[in-house]
Amino acid sequence: MKRRYFIGTLGGASAAVGMGWVRPSRPKYVFLMIGDGMGVAQVEAAERYARMKYPSRNSRLAMNRLPVRGLTITTEVNGKITDSAAAGTALACGFKTANGILGMDADLANTFPSVAELARDAGREIGLVSSVPVDHATPAAFYAKVPKRGMYYEIDKQLAQSGFAYVAGEPMLGRKKAKGKIPPEQLLENAGYRLVGGRAGFDALKPGGGKVLVEQSMGYALEGRQEISLADFTRKGIELLDGDTGFFMMVEGGKIDWSGHANDLAANIHETLAFDEAVGAALDFCTAHPDESLLIVTADHETGGLQIDAAIPPCMASAIDRQKHASSHYADLVKQWKKTGSVTPDQAYVKLKDAFGFTDLSPESQTRLKQAVSGEMTQTPNTAQSPELQKMYGTKNMAVTSCLHEVAARAGARWTSFKHTDTRVATTAVGPWAKPFGGETDNTDIGKRLIELLG
Ligand SMILES: [Zn+2]
CATH class of the missing domain: 3.40.720.10 (Alkaline Phosphatase, subunit A)
Structure with missing residues (x-):
């Protein structure tokens, strides 16, 4: 049988070294x-x-x-x-x-x-x-x-x-x-x-x-x-x-x-x-x-x-902390809204914005989010996404992914691939x-x- 360890009864390594201790x-x-x-x-x-x-x-x-x-x-x-x-x-x-x-x-x-x-x-x-x-x-x-x-x-x-x-x-x-x-x-x-x-x-x-x-x-x-x-x-x-x-x-x-x-x-x-x-x-x-x-x-x-920015935005931690759930939770919500037909695209935008804690969206972000939410809410298996949306969101839930990209941007980061x-x-x-x-x-x-x- 091979002997693998040379652990003696000596406890501390420093004391042991001086006494001929051999590292295993x-x-x-x-x-x-x-x-x-x-x-x-x-x-x-x-x-x-x-x-x-x-x-x-x-x-x-x-x-x-x-x-x-x-x-x-x-x-x-x-x-x-x-x-x-x-x-x-x-x-x-x-x-x-x-x-x-x-x-x-x-x-x-x-x-x-x-x-x-x-x-x-x-x-x-x-x-x-x-x-x-x-x-x-x-x-x-x-x-x-x-x-x-x-x-x-x-x-x-x-x-x-x-x-x-x-x-x-x-x-x-x-x-x-x-x-x-x-x-x-x-x-x-x-x-x-x-x-x-x-x-x-x-x-x-x-x-x-x-x-x-x-x-x-x-x-x-x-x-x-x-x-x-x-x-x-x-x-x-x-x-x-x-x-x-x-x-x-x-x-x-x-x-x-x-x-x-x-x-x-x-x-x-x-x-x-x-x-x-x-x-x-x-x-x-x-x-x-x-x-x-x-x-x-x-x-x-x-x-x-x-990719992450050179400087950390001062609001990074709060941007992250406002999001309380992982993406699948929000995707399930959107799926439910679509299925029941109980929520219009406009309402979905407001609900999602609130769920992510976005209180101060820039006009550009508002436009991007609205476009993605309405794209997701009106999409059926038979309607193709525009090439532009396709490029941005792939096969992901556009509404949720646009919110996730907003969170990343606020935290000084961006995703370049799925x-x-x-x-x-x-x-x-x-x-x-x-x-x-x-x-x-x-x-x-x-x-x-x-x-x-x-x-
Ligand atoms: Zn993987």
């Missing part, structure tokens, strides 16, 4: 934290907001306080803009693949083991944590080998076989694809998993209780109704996984991407801050175990082509093994280096 050759505790769709501008926008909102706190986000920094290339195997499946595979397995594929090469001829699987085989405890469903692309990249990321039922079957000790996120999507088959939750239970949902069950989880899957709907951090936060998930993972063998934990902030696709800056900022709170929880642990820990924070790609982009993302790290993750890296370098350390 591999980290005992490893965190890989992935902000899905979290570009450099998203991080900057969140930090600007936090600085303005909480001036007395540490002015930098936890992820920006890590000493090793770099930029990471995210493109997929053919050089195209990546999706989360190809990027997740690169980070998890150290290999490029094509969009939509998890844990397999682009020809679907070979499967790749992930760092989580290799670390598990080397005797570590494994944790996977996400703010989106546990079978969504990013977490799935750490255990699934499927040609299509949408094969949720198959992915759930593979999750059941993963043996990972702690998996936490939103409920499995495979349920919807289980018609006539064994339900995914049954598959997990048959494989020895305990399924937990809700705060009480979550709080009751204690070390030594065996494999557990926590399924918890999380909503959006912006709405402030989360029963369990991503940071709670992360702290619980530390509590459950900490032991002699060490652990590898992946934590994903998944709705940074979703709010980027929606061009919803307020939701995006709060998702990034919720993710950073989870980074802070991991950082606290690493700070308490400085000679045995490695923490890496990165992103799989940027979403939304976010899709992913291939801009480099920031990677930061801390710990004795952190240095190779700095400078310019390819996303496969992160997977490869992790596998070297943990495989």
Whole structure:
């Protein structure tokens, strides 16, 4: 048996060094934290907001306080803009693949083991944590080998076989694809998993209780109704996984991407801050175990082509705070108004303006919003949008998106896309093994280096 750790009975590293203490050759505790769709501008926008909102706190986000920094290339195997499946595979397995594929090469001829699987085989405890469903692309990249990321039922079957000790996120999507088959939750239970949902069950989880899957709907951090936060998930993972063998934990902030696709800056900022709170929880642990820990924070790609102004508008925080819900809430309202026919386009404009807290719109903004609201309210599946509106709003809800763009403009930012982009993302790290993750890296370098350390 390989000896992996050289942890003696000596406590403090400084005292130990003088007495011939040898740093372990591999980290005992490893965190890989992935902000899905979290570009450099998203991080900057969140930090600007936090600085303005909480001036007395540490002015930098936890992820920006890590000493090793770099930029990471995210493109997929053919050089195209990546999706989360190809990027997740690169980070998890150290290999490029094509969009939509998890844990397999682009020809679907070979499967790749992930760092989580290799670390598990080397005797570590494994944790996977996400703010989106546990079978969504990013977490799935750490255990699934499927040609299509949408094969949720198959992915759930593979999750059941993963043996990972702690998996936490939103409920499995495979349920919807289980018609006539064994339900995914049954598959997990048959494989020895305990399924937990809700705060009480979550709080009751204690070390030594065996494999557990926590399924918890999380909503959006912006709405402030989360029963369990991503940071709670992360702290619980530390509590459950900490032991002699060490652990590898992946934590994903998944709705940074979703709010980027929606061009919803307020939701995006709060998702990034919720993710950073989870980074802070991991950082606290690493700070308490400085000679045995490695923490890496990165992103799989940027979403939304976010640009931010040189200067922060003084009203940035209040512009963000006026929006109380994520975009889907407003889209549902508009859909309802259209369906019932109870609200005219003019009334819809006023209602939406009030819902977003716009009290002082410029004449240009008023015109733009009215045009978009009336476009949305009068549109039927048979009426085509004008090319101008099409360019501005794509297939999104025009009424809501125009309001979201107004919020972004007031906060000193603008979205230039509804899709992913291939801009480099920031990677930061801390710990004795952190240095190779700095400078310019390819996303496969992160997977490869992790596998070297943990495989
Ligand atoms: Zn995306």
